[in-house]
């Protein structure tokens with residue numbers, strides 16, 4: 001049992017939720033308590049305004065998750081300077097995915113690919129053996145036959161794992177079966193261990209990333225008097241990415257899942273709310289398409305997948321993320337006036 005945050009003494013527990021999730025073939029239980037905090041912090045409104053615009057892409061510094069712009073220079077603790085990047089004047093910068101997250105997720109992906117290779121080899125071996133020997137009763141599904149054709153069609157590990165489990169208890173009779181039974185059951189035992197390791201690694205990577213987002217959010221909330229976010233739904237952006245060629249769309253989707261800008265945005269909103277710092281949400285609709293320098297709203301085509309973007313109005317190139325943060329700050333100012 002791991003306790004993430006101590007509860008203050010003066011809270012009321014208003015709700016408790018137990019969530020059980022599966023990781024490989026193990027289960028993890030998480031208890032979430034919702035509490036009512038009795039003493040609210042006094043709202044903070046002094047300090048610079050910061051705009052944080054979510055958008056993920058690969059940069060020389062790593063996977064960029066967000067772009068930020070503040071009305072005054074920010075203090076960036078050295079501990080977080082590799083994640084919360086700032087330009088020389090410390091009023092603009094980007095937030096990148098921690099390198100350890102990328103490495104751990106790459107390792108988990110490699111384990112998964114190795115498992116795919118092992119699965120395919122054992123499945124093909126079983127199919128070849130069945131071709132030679134003829135069908136057997138399926139030990140895992142009563143009344144069904146285990147044929148080479150069927151085994152050849154398996155795309156998931158589950159039916160092969162079911163056969164392995166059944167054969168561990170009751171292997172088929174005959175000397176010619178010894179080698180294949182060994183191959184299938186050894187594969188199954190090894191695969192379960194690597195699967196667990198893979199999912200543990202993935203879980204650790206994601207928890208570490210979310211913890212980093214919470215820290216970055218706290219750094220920003222500690223010194224800003226207002227945060228401006230946009231209402232872009234991460235799901236909408238993901239849908240739009242499906243206009244791209246499939247291989248590009250897959251890569252973009254993978255980067256988005258890894259970077260989880262939605263979680264960063266939620267962490268920022270939560271950190272500011274906890275400190276009583278106001279949050280302003282502006283419409284995202286034209287943010288990336290509108291060039292702040294000339295106010296041209298460019299058409300919604302595929303030009304935004306590359307940086308910089310050429311503006312139809314002034315014919316100059318601009319970075320749509322940087323432009324978006326300028327627009328967000330100016331909208332926050334207009335709203336306040």
Ligand SMILES: [Zn+2]
Pocket residue numbers: 291293294295296311312313314315316
């Ligand atoms: Zn322009």
